[in-house]
Amino acid sequence: MKSIPDKNILLFRSCLVSVEYPGVEASTKFVFDKLGIGYKISEKQTCCTGLGYYSDVFDQIDTTAIGARNFKIAKELDCPNLVMMCATCYAINKKSVKLLNKKDDLREHINRLFDENGLSHLKYEKDDLKPTENIFHVIDILYGKKDEMKNHIKYDLSDYTIATHHGCHYCKVHYEDTIGGVRDPNIMDEIIEECGCKTIGWYDHKRATCGTGFRQRYSNPELSFTATADKMNAIEDEDVDILVHLCPNCHIQFDRYQDLISKREGRKFKAIHLNIAQFIALAMGGDFDKVIGAKAHTVPIDSIITELKEVSK
Known part of the structure; x- marks a missing residue:
């Protein structure tokens, strides 16, 4: 397994x-602080271009150039390990590093653009970063610390029926770097188990897309919401209370559109939706509003989690 930094x-x-x-x-900051993970945030860091890139607004050169800029900022902060809270950021930045290291003509073209625009300090040298050693998703970092989580668990969430959705951009873009498998992804299931809970494991459509498809949500909603309905029907068949995921786009598709798809399907879907960092933070005692951010959710978290039971010591 790849070395995971902390x-x-x-x-x-x-x-x-x-x-x-x-x-x-x-929630990510809360959990990282609990686990002693050293991190910084930079105001200079910009968007990865994900939404624009996958909607054909940004081309690969622009996206890779923006990636190169962000990589240099990380190096200047002595933080060469970039850790993404979004699976799309993860997929795009890892691809950009691979391209900058392998495609000499692309790297030289981008560096010329930097020179021409007075940004020579941003130039990327071959192998400045390595895709498997410096580009991670938050889930990778949490996995590296999973054995320590039980020491910080405050609340027992084991009475809830929990399922996981790992998403496309973590599991289906860089197969060789995915921890926990891609055919039956289970990295979140393993982490949740360290929080004192069991997931349902495999279920119908576990590996399927959330249905977002970026532009598909808007340009082809029938196809998009059919895919989402497949997933929601599957977790309702399993009587799932909490669906845990690791991508904000998946989060939007499930949480924001659950009521719409419920009406479309003529079936009441009850599940609430939590990012893996929110789930762990909740188990560790994070405040519902200040840490978990419950008020930002469309499907109310307290529609399922009505009270929190402390772990027996």
């Missing part, structure tokens, strides 16, 4: 997390 981390901020579910960032 220091010199640039926690890469996500547009969708900040705008839609700020509790994901607050």
